[in-house]
Amino acid sequence: MCDSRSRAADGIYAAGDMARWHHEQLDVSLRLENRTNATEQAVAVATTILGEDRPYTPVPYYWTEQYDARIQVHGVLSPDAEASVVDGAVADRRFVALYRRDGRVTGVLGWNMPKQARLRRQELLGASALVEGTS
Structure with a gap:
């Protein structure tokens, strides 16, 4: 279970099939099991780790x-x-x-x-x- 930045705990992130995260705009907890999401969420995690503070809010x-x-x-x-x-x-x-x-x-x-x-x-x-x- 992750927050809207795919953060499972301080310094720990998850992406892809195993990650359930809070989608801020939909106000729901989501887990999408497809390669498109895995790729996009991994990029979002990388940008978060590099300092960009932006929630992951794809169109499911x-x-x-x-x-x-x-x-x-x-x-x-x-x-x-x-x-x-x-x-x-x-x-x-x-x-x-x-x-x-x-x-x-x-x-x-x-x-x-x-x-x-x-x-x-x-x-x-x-x-x-x-x-x-x-x-």
Whole structure:
């Protein structure tokens, strides 16, 4: 368990799959298990060790391939969020859904539409004021 700078204890840092940290902008504890996060969090730890005092606040992102489905998620898909399909159709097994809470886009789910999901990610960035990681 780490603070928002990926610090587990005084002088001890963690990054990657094993690190759970406090995301200041989302006000949640997160652990992301993918190589993108491992790389970005390692860079953030290095900059912290070198004296830059900045919280690690990436837009959460993960993906998976399950049989014939390529699934991508940007942001947070909260169970209490309102979801709406904005591209494609669920019946066609190709769609993008936006997740909103309090009128704000908090997540993007892409199902067999990776390019469209990536483009919709911009709505998440603009609406949520999340700061990207180092990518």
